[in-house]
Structure formats: structure tokens, C-alpha cells
Amino acid sequence: MTMGDGWTAAVRDRLAPGRLLPLGAAAGAWLAERAAREALVRAAAGVRGAVPGRLRIGAATGPDLPDPPFPDPPFPVPPGGLAPGPLRIEAEFAAVAVGRPLPETAEEVRAVLLAAATELGLAVTEADLRVTHLLEEAPADGPAPPSPGRGVPATDDPVALAVLLVPGVAAVTEALGPPVLRTRGAVRVEFAVAADHPPAEVARAARAAAAAEAPADVAVTVVVTEVR
Numbered sequence: 646m647t648m649g650d651g652w653t654a655a656v657r658d659r660l661a662p663g664r665l666l667p668l669g670a671a672a673g674a675w676l677a678e679r680a681a682r683e684a685l686v687r688a689a690a691g692v693r694g695a696v697p698g699r700l701r702i703g704a705a706t707g708p709d710l711p712d713p714p715f716p717d718p719p720f721p722v723p724p725g726g727l728a729p730g731p732l733r734i735e736a737e738f739a740a741v742a743v744g745r746p747l748p749e750t751a752e753e754v755r756a757v758l759l760a761a762a763t764e765l766g767l768a769v770t771e772a773d774l775r776v777t778h779l780l781e782e783a784p785a786d787g788p789a790p791p792s793p794g795r796g797v798p799a800t801d802d803p804v805a806l807a808v809l810l811v812p813g814v815a816a817v818t819e820a821l822g823p824p825v826l827r828t829r830g831a832v833r834v835e836f837a838v839a840a841d842h843p844p845a846e847v848a849r850a851a852r853a854a855a856a857a858e859a860p861a862d863v864a865v866t867v868v869v870t871e872v873r
Contacts, residue, residue, distance in 0.1 A: 662820045662870055665726035666702055669768040672729070673720035674848035677820065677870045678702055681765055684872055688761035689738065694750045696784060698737035698777055702762075705733035705770050720866050721831050723821070734758050734772040742779035751776065765872075766845025800824050807854040808834050808867070813842030814851055820870040832859045837871035844869050 663678030682700050689697040704727050722728050736758060740750050755772045762769035798817060800806070802825045805817045815837040817824035826833040834855050838844045848867050856865040 662725075664703070665723055665868060666732060666767055667727055667729040668766045668845045668848050668869070673852050673864070673866045674845065675723060675726050675866070675868045676765060676767065676844055676848075677868065680844075680869060680872045681762070681767060684765060685734070685736075685758055685761050688757050689736065689754050692750065692753045692757055694741040694745045694783070695754050696739040696741075696780065697754075698739060700734065700736040702732055702734055702767070702769070703727070705731040720864050723833060723866060723868060725821075726868075729768075731768050731770040732762070734762065734769055735775075736772060737775045737777045739778050739780050740776050741783050742781060747776065747779075764843065766843060766848070798824055804832060804834060804855045804858045804865075807858045808836055808851045811847060811851045811854050813839050813847035815839045815871075815873045818870045821868060830862070831864045831866065833866045833868065835868040835870050837873050838869050840872050844872060 662680075663682070665675035666678055666681055668674040668676050678701075681702055685702075686697045686700055689695060689700075736754070738754060740747055751774055755774055758772045759769060798819045800817060800823075804825045808814055809817060817834070817836045819835070821833075821835055824835060826835075832855065834851065836851065838847045848869055852865055852867045855867060859865050
């Protein structure tokens with residue numbers, strides 16, 4: 646891979662929404678992995694002696710995991726989405742080698758990641774950490790700023806307008822397609838959530854508002870693509 650290819654891949658990773666993660670008990674709601682990753686990395690960056698790196702969130706696997714919240718999902722899983730169930734964080738970080746024991750730093754990173762995931766509404770049951778390298782001192786640069794949000798699309802769709810009235814909804818978005826995607830028997834709405842509101846609670850209220858405007862015989866799902 647050339648330097649140009651690496652830069653392009655990095656930009657694509659910052660801008661692409663990534664996988665869609667089920668929002669715990671908010672049935673019919675998903676959160677873009679990009680938005681979750683940015684929130685978790687910001688939280689981990691506050692741990693003394695830790696410099697967060699690559700972070701992914703996926704479905705947890707293993708015989709000892711709790712049963713998924715929705716064994717038979719009552720809502721259609723959107724393309725690129727994970728079915729409701731427990732999640733797993735895989736995170737890399739660099740650690741400052743002096744001033745603090747590495748196990749102590751790792752345990753705080755794990756605790757912070759799990760707490761931040763809970764605040765987002767993600768049913769994360771484990772965090773697998775990997776120390777990539779040791780540093781003599783923390784770098785001067787802070788964590789990367791959040792990815793810039795796209796422009797707000799114009800829409801007069803009654804479902805979108807109902808969602809915009811929900812407290813905590815910052816804007817409808819079009820990261821995955823139109824703000825309101827209508828298919829046979831289903832309606833999907835995507836939007837951004839204000840950073841001072843819990844995404845899962847906002848998503849639950851937004852889905853209820855959308856369902857009130859949609860035909861009674863369709864399944865309504867929502868996707869939070871950004872936390873602003």
C-alpha cells in the first residue's frame with residue numbers, strides 16, 4: 646500500500662458510517678459504528694497514560710454469553726447492521742511506560758470503555774484490549790476531532806418532520822441513503838443525536854414518533870448516524 650492509499654483508507658474510515666450496532670433495549674434502533682467509535686475513543690483518551698488507537702465494535706461470541714435481548718428480532722435488521730445481542734469491543738492503545746503500572750492503565754481503559762458504551766446504549770459485555778507499543782511520554786497531540794457532520798438534507802416528509810420534533814434529535818441525515826427510506830412493508834429513518842442526550846433514549850422516542858406518522862402495517866426502524 647502506498648502512502649496515498651493509506652491516507653485514502655484513513656479518510657474513508659473516518660467518513661464511512663461503518664457497521665450499524667443495535668442500541669440495546671431500544672428495539673428497532675441502531676447506532677453507526679463510526680459515531681460509537683468516536684465517543685469511545687474520546688472517553689479512553691481521558692485515561693492517564695493511555696493513547697487510544699484502533700477500535701472496533703462487533704458481535705460478541707462464546708458459550709458463556711447472555712441470551713440476546715431479542716432472540717427473534719421483531720424489526721428488520723438494516724443492511725450492514727448487527728442483529729440485537731451482546732457486543733464486544735476490540736481496542737488498541739499505546740501506553741506510557743513510566744509513572745504508572747501497565748495493568749492499572751489497561752483496567753481503567755477497559756472500565757472507561759464499558760461505561761461509555763453503556764451511556765450510548767450499547768449492550769457491550771466485554772472489551773478486549775491490546776497494547777501496541779510503549780511510550781516514554783504521552784504525545785503532545787490530543788485525540789482526533791470528531792468527523793465533520795454533513796450538511797442537513799432538506800425534506801418535507803411527514804415522518805422526518807415528526808422525528809425532528811423529538812428532543813435530542815439534532816438533524817436528519819443521509820449517510821446511508823435518503824433521510825426516510827421507504828421499502829415494501831418498512832420505513833427507515835436516519836438522524837443525528839445531540840451530544841448531551843442519550844442516543845438510545847432519543848432513538849426510542851424518535852421511532853415512536855416516526856411510527857405515529859407511518860402506515861400502521863409497516864415496520865419502522867431508526868438509525869443514529871452521528872452524535873453531534
